[in-house]
Amino acid sequence: MKVRHLIDSCDLTVKEVEELIKLANKIMDNPNKYNTCCKNKILATLFFEPSTRTRLSFEAAMHRLGGSVLGFADGASSSGAKGESVSDTVKTVSCYTDIIAMRHPKEGSAFVAAEVSNVPFINGGDGGHYHPTQTLTDLLTIYNVKNKFEDFVIGFCGDLKFGRTVHSLVKAMARYKNISFIFISPVELVIPDYLKKDVLEKNNIKYYESTNLEKEISKLDILYMTRVQKERFFNESDYIRLKDTYILNQEKLKNAKEDLCIMHPLPRVNEISREVDSDSRAAYFKQAKYGVYIRMALIMKLLEIEEKVC
Amino acid sequence: MLRVTSIAKGIVIDHIPAGEGIKIFNFLELDKVNYRVALLINVPSKKMKCKDIVKIENEINMNLDILSVLNENITINIIENEKIIKKYSPKIPQEIEGVIKCKNPRCITSVETKLKNKYILINEETKEYRCQYCEEVIKLTSL
Numbered sequence: 001m002k003v004r005h006l007i008d009s010c011d012l013t014v015k016e017v018e019e020l021i022k023l024a025n026k027i028m029d030n031p032n033k034y035n036t037c038c039k040n041k042i043l044a045t046l047f048f049e050p051s052t053r054t055r056l057s058f059e060a061a062m063h064r065l066g067g068s069v070l071g072f073a074d075g076a077s078s079s080g081a082k083g084e085s086v087s088d089t090v091k092t093v094s095c096y097t098d099i100i101a102m103r104h105p106k107e108g109s110a111f112v113a114a115e116v117s118n119v120p121f122i123n124g125g126d127g128g129h130y131h132p133t134q135t136l137t138d139l140l141t142i143y144n145v146k147n148k149f150e151d152f153v154i155g156f157c158g159d160l161k162f163g164r165t166v167h168s169l170v171k172a173m174a175r176y177k178n179i180s181f182i183f184i185s186p187v188e189l190v191i192p193d194y195l196k197k198d199v200l201e202k203n204n205i206k207y208y209e210s211t212n213l214e215k216e217i218s219k220l221d222i223l224y225m226t227r228v229q230k231e232r233f234f235n236e237s238d239y240i241r242l243k244d245t246y247i248l249n250q251e252k253l254k255n256a257k258e259d260l261c262i263m264h265p266l267p268r269v270n271e272i273s274r275e276v277d278s279d280s281r282a283a284y285f286k287q288a289k290y291g292v293y294i295r296m297a298l299i300m301k302l303l304e305i306e307e308k309v310c
Numbered sequence: 311m312l313r314v315t316s317i318a319k320g321i322v323i324d325h326i327p328a329g330e331g332i333k334i335f336n337f338l339e340l341d342k343v344n345y346r347v348a349l350l351i352n353v354p355s356k357k358m359k360c361k362d363i364v365k366i367e368n369e370i371n372m373n374l375d376i377l378s379v380l381n382e383n384i385t386i387n388i389i390e391n392e393k394i395i396k397k398y399s400p401k402i403p404q405e406i407e408g409v410i411k412c413k414n415p416r417c418i419t420s421v422e423t424k425l426k427n428k429y430i431l432i433n434e435e436t437k438e439y440r441c442q443y444c445e446e447v448i449k450l451t452s453l
């Protein structure tokens with residue numbers, strides 16, 4: 001793998017993504033074989049804003065590789081709040097550790113960090129911008145459920161305007177053959193223009209927009225749900241009118257394909273009703289498990305640890 | 311007609327669309343300098359009917375190509391020994407470093423002000439630039 005730093009999942013080629021997925025699955029099949037791979041290596045988790053799920057996933061990944069972890073979980077109580085810049089923090093921490101994962105509320109902070117880091121750097125989310133390990137997790141989920149990356153109709157449902165996981169996954173999936181998209185959202189929360197123009201239309205990828213999940217669900221191979229947040233609406237009545245339209249339940253699943261793959265970046269609030277959890281098509285809890293394995297694979301690749309050595 | 315003496319050494323920014331001269335004056339922060347500066351507005355012009363001119367009796371340590379966002383027909387004259395030694399129109403710059411602040415409130419440059427702002431041209435026709443950090447796209451149609 002050529003990259004030393006990971007800012008956006010599209011920094012990885014299709015082939016590199018494939019390599020990571022292959023390795024993640026090997027680790028999953030035989031975790032004991034890899035449990036000392038990162039012995040004597042240290043991962044720093046620099047979380048300038050709290051995100052327990054992402055941080056624990058990184059830390060679990062490093063521990064399972066036999067490495068250790070240091071860092072902070074909430075930037076408000078550490079260097080950031082004392083006025084130290086991202087670049088100074090990262091420069092310093094890269095003297096102490098072998099690899100860094102960082103989360104920061106501001107967009108472009110990962111670019112700043114990668115510029116100065118002397119060790120491999122992983123973006124654990126920079127504001128509303130990129131979150132590549134989430135996208136890699138989504139890709140691993142799709143691959144493991146479907147055994148391929150081609151020939152899908154993919155539906156995205158919910159907040160498509162602000163949902164960065166949606167934007168990243170659209171870009172990532174647009175690189176595969178015979179993919180089309182259906183974007184299902186209230187008009188207030190439609191997918192941004194730049195994605196339509198620069199990613200989809202430019203590459204002749206079929207897509208259309210809809211406001212009706214029930215109407216579209218039978219066409220989908222993959223359904224990626226996101227939350228419709230109340231704060232995104234101008235007035236409460238619009239929110240109340242719309243919120244149930246975008247909640248997935250058994251009733252709406254009636255006409256869905258037998259092998260539909262239902263995904264969600266988690267945490268969920270109420271956009272997927274609990275009754276769906278036991279449906280064999282629900283893949284969202286698998287996603288959480290896959291998140292650790294893809295991060296293990298990523299850490300190994302970025303540290304250039306050969307599988308043989310393990 | 312109002313007369314302003316010619317300058318021996320410096321820059322004359324000519325053919326500025328009428329009304330835009332003050333923007334250049336403010337953009338270059340000429341109100342803060344200690345050398346002679348003249349801002350002429352509504353000067354009769356054969357080519358443009360009416361134009362603004364900025365005369366600066368000093369060197370300017372800045373790439374003036376950025377002025378092309380106002381108008382590409384602006385003329386920049388470099389004066390030495392009372393003679394024009396160079397005359398050119400500003401060209402749309404491929405990169406803009408430092409002079410423009412990112413307006414995205416979620417951009418890292420909004421909190422880390424020591425970072426040098428950098429914009430990269432993505433569409434020459436529409437004058438659209440992308441922030442190197444947050445990738446927010448801006449249309450540069452005024453300064």
Ligand SMILES: [Zn+2]
Nearest residue numbers: 412417441444
């Ligand atoms: Zn920016």
